[in-house]
Amino acid sequence: MSFVLVQVIVGGLLLGAVYALFSSGLTLVWGMMNIVNFAHGDLVMLGMYVAYVVYTLMGGGPILGAPLATLVLATVGVVVYFALIRDIMKGPMLAQILGTFGLALLLRYSVFWWFGANFLSMPPNIVGGTYAFAGLRVEASRLLAGVVALLVTFGLHLLLTRTSLGSKMLAVAEDATAAQLMGIRPDTMQAIAWAIAAGATGLAGALIANFFYIVPTVGETLGIVAFVTVSLGGFGSVPGALVAGLLIGVIESLSGYLIGAVYKDIVVYLLFLFFLWFRPQGLMGKS
Amino acid sequence: MNLKHVTGLLCAAAMSLAFASGAQAQDKVVKIGVIMPMSGGTASIGAHAKAALDVATDIINNAHPELGSFPLAKNAGLAGLGGAKVEVVIADNQGNPATGQNQALRLITEEKVAAVFGAYQSGITLTSSAIAEKYGVPYLNSESVAANLTERGFKWFFRTTPIATDFAKIYVDFLADIKAQGARTDSVALVHDNTEYGTSVANTIAGAFKEKGQPIALDVAYPVNATDVQGQVLQLKDKKPDVVIMISYTSDAILFAKTMQSLDYKPAVLLADDAGYSDPSFTKAVGKISQGVFNRSSWVVGPSGSPSAIIAGMYKKKSGEDMDDTVARQMQGFFVLAEAIDRAGSTDPAKIQAALKATDLKPDQLMIGYKGVKFDDKGQNILASGAIIQLQDGENYVAVWPKANAEKAPVLPYRGW
Numbered sequence: 001m002s003f004v005l006v007q008v009i010v011g012g013l014l015l016g017a018v019y020a021l022f023s024s025g026l027t028l029v030w031g032m033m034n035i036v037n038f039a040h041g042d043l044v045m046l047g048m049y050v051a052y053v054v055y056t057l058m059g060g061g062p063i064l065g066a067p068l069a070t071l072v073l074a075t076v077g078v079v080v081y082f083a084l085i086r087d088i089m090k091g092p093m094l095a096q097i098l099g100t101f102g103l104a105l106l107l108r109y110s111v112f113w114w115f116g117a118n119f120l121s122m123p124p125n126i127v128g129g130t131y132a133f134a135g136l137r138v139e140a141s142r143l144l145a146g147v148v149a150l151l152v153t154f155g156l157h158l159l160l161t162r163t164s165l166g167s168k169m170l171a172v173a174e175d176a177t178a179a180q181l182m183g184i185r186p187d188t189m190q191a192i193a194w195a196i197a198a199g200a201t202g203l204a205g206a207l208i209a210n211f212f213y214i215v216p217t218v219g220e221t222l223g224i225v226a227f228v229t230v231s232l233g234g235f236g237s238v239p240g241a242l243v244a245g246l247l248i249g250v251i252e253s254l255s256g257y258l259i260g261a262v263y264k265d266i267v268v269y270l271l272f273l274f275f276l277w278f279r280p281q282g283l284m285g286k287s
Numbered sequence: 288m289n290l291k292h293v294t295g296l297l298c299a300a301a302m303s304l305a306f307a308s309g310a311q312a313q314d315k316v317v318k319i320g321v322i323m324p325m326s327g328g329t330a331s332i333g334a335h336a337k338a339a340l341d342v343a344t345d346i347i348n349n350a351h352p353e354l355g356s357f358p359l360a361k362n363a364g365l366a367g368l369g370g371a372k373v374e375v376v377i378a379d380n381q382g383n384p385a386t387g388q389n390q391a392l393r394l395i396t397e398e399k400v401a402a403v404f405g406a407y408q409s410g411i412t413l414t415s416s417a418i419a420e421k422y423g424v425p426y427l428n429s430e431s432v433a434a435n436l437t438e439r440g441f442k443w444f445f446r447t448t449p450i451a452t453d454f455a456k457i458y459v460d461f462l463a464d465i466k467a468q469g470a471r472t473d474s475v476a477l478v479h480d481n482t483e484y485g486t487s488v489a490n491t492i493a494g495a496f497k498e499k500g501q502p503i504a505l506d507v508a509y510p511v512n513a514t515d516v517q518g519q520v521l522q523l524k525d526k527k528p529d530v531v532i533m534i535s536y537t538s539d540a541i542l543f544a545k546t547m548q549s550l551d552y553k554p555a556v557l558l559a560d561d562a563g564y565s566d567p568s569f570t571k572a573v574g575k576i577s578q579g580v581f582n583r584s585s586w587v588v589g590p591s592g593s594p595s596a597i598i599a600g601m602y603k604k605k606s607g608e609d610m611d612d613t614v615a616r617q618m619q620g621f622f623v624l625a626e627a628i629d630r631a632g633s634t635d636p637a638k639i640q641a642a643l644k645a646t647d648l649k650p651d652q653l654m655i656g657y658k659g660v661k662f663d664d665k666g667q668n669i670l671a672s673g674a675i676i677q678l679q680d681g682e683n684y685v686a687v688w689p690k691a692n693a694e695k696a697p698v699l700p701y702r703g704w
Binding site: 004007008011012015109112116117118119120121124130132137139142211212213215216217220221222225252253254255256257260261262264265 | 326327328330331333334481507508509510512513514515516517518519521522524525537538541542545548549550551566567568569571572573575576704
């Protein structure tokens with residue numbers, strides 16, 4: 001095994017962790033209220049812009065930008081829930097698709113209008129350069145994103161399985177009417193779920209902004225990856241998104257390096273189809 | 288609001304529409320359909336093009352004596368059509384060949400444009416120009432470089448930009464020249480996306496090097512708008528080519544620059560094929576970590592007071608950006624089209640087509656560094672040319688080759704950051 005291959009795998013794992021990080025919000029919203037959020041990629045984009053604005057206005061790196069992006073996006077999440085999701089949840093699937101897709105376009109082109117179409121970028125090394133261990137190179141910004149991805153996934157998993165808030169949220173997800181009879185307010189729980197999901201998404205955006213380009217249409221590029229990750233991991237499963245994210249990251253980098261980048265999507269989507277065929281609920285989803 | 292109010296409002300709206308169309312009928316207007324990426328991953332290009340066309344229509348529609356003998360500048364409107372004004376109708380191709388095709392159809396059949404101008408991405412120019420050909424409407428392309436666009440036997444397609452075969456030759460000559468000065472240029476790698484632009488330009492360049500007896504050492508293709516390019520950069524790092532030629536749109540160009548830095552990879556010579564590397568947002572975002580990258584360009588700002596300098600100033604005022612090669616080629620193409628319509632003295636497609644065929648512009652009638660504009664039977668400008676520029680300070684490109692027009696000598700090896 002060549003040394004480069006180790007670098008490829010490490011790069012793939014870090015990339016996969018980032019995929020997992022920005023997919024957790026999508027899987028949470030699905031698990032809580034059966035909504036496929038087509039605006040997800042654009043929430044990531046919004047998080048990136050918040051981090052960028054924080055940087056240009058106040059300077060400083062992710063220490064300031066990431067928490068603020070989380071807060072702003074959590075607020076956006078609550079607003080979106082009460083203004084849009086609460087109503088379209090009751091409608092047919094088509095209303096959900098059109099509703100969230102419309103939200104995606106609204107967010108994308110509002111940012112477009114305000115910031116213009118130009119590509120923006122954080123200054124290089126804003127998190128702290130690149131570490132080299134015996135020739136292996138790991139970018140600090142990607143490492144940070146990877147570590148936070150693990151923490152967020154672990155935290156969300158604990159929240160859902162070990163806390164009373166989590167139990168209430170799951171109860172609403174299972175049967176909103178029954179939960180209401182038990183004295184749980186579905187509206188509040190779902191608004192909280194949206195705040196958490198959008199907050200995690202904003203955090204992901206702020207961390208990705210440190211090593212990716214920032215542009216209003218970046219949500220299109222990232223959104224597709226999130227959907228593949230979530231379906232592979234199992235819709236609604238937070239640990240599933242982590243495993244699937246890591247898997248896709250490593251497969252993408254390995255196949256990109258070994259057989260050529262134009263073929264890497266073929267490998268990923270073949271795996272995806274294979275899973276849909278034999279395990280339609282995904283890696284860790286409930287059947 | 289009751290029914291009466293609604294009816295009243297509707298009546299008012301109908302009347303204002305009637306007045307508006309009446310007013311329009313009095314002023315003669317020549318509509319030109321423009322297909323550009325106004326949304327999607329290359330929307331920054333569309334935004335720049337729109338600002339450039341605003342400046343161009345201002346120059347055409349209003350008197351600009353300060354531009355001297357620059358075609359169409361002196362008087363207001365198109366003299367050949369009794370001072371008719373040029374109106375640009377912009378359609379968004381969304382970065383999608385099928386959308387571009389639909390937009391061409393809409394512009395021609397519904398907007399009834401006199402000619403079509405577009406469409407940036409070679410793959411979209413390919414599909415949208417086929418519609419113009421079918422309907423017999425002139426189509427002028429100013430920036431798509433895939434060689435096959437003018438190999439289809441089209442009668443209504445005209446292209447002002449230098450194309451892949453032209454600058455493949457420029458690259459071969461340039462590399463031979465710096466080799467003579469001691470640089471290593473023996474193994475050449477191509478990095479390109481999988482779009483029409485990326486694949487066809489890569490093929491043409493590979494062909495040109497093969498002809499020279501120097502086949503391409505490594506071909507790295509990747510899907511456009513990539514989320515990650517570590518694998519590709521590691522491939523390059525592994526094979527260690529002397530020269531890397533990048534054929535990428537803006538998003539991927541930025542990602543490559545960042546990834547090359549994080550993986551500490553620098554080829555001796557990094558040579559970019561325009562596109563993303565000419566986008567001002569590329570230099571703003573990652574110019575500082577791409578110092579020393581070579582690029583091709585046909586745009587050189589002339590001395591102050593020259594038409595090109597004045598036009599660059601107007602563009603900067605409009606868009607806040609410095610003029611780059613892509614925008615300059617687009618603006619030049621638009622002037623060529625407008626000049627032909629002016630000479631045709633009519634919006635009749637056949638007359639415009641004939642005027643385009645008879646186009647013979649000299650270098651001093653252009654804002655860009657072509658040797659002139661004259662189309663061959665295939666519709667290709669045979670006098671298009673280009674030069675090599677280098678991002679020496681990480682902020683502004685300077686002309687470095689050929690020597691006759693160079694502002695500075697090329698600096699080697701690639702510095703990066």
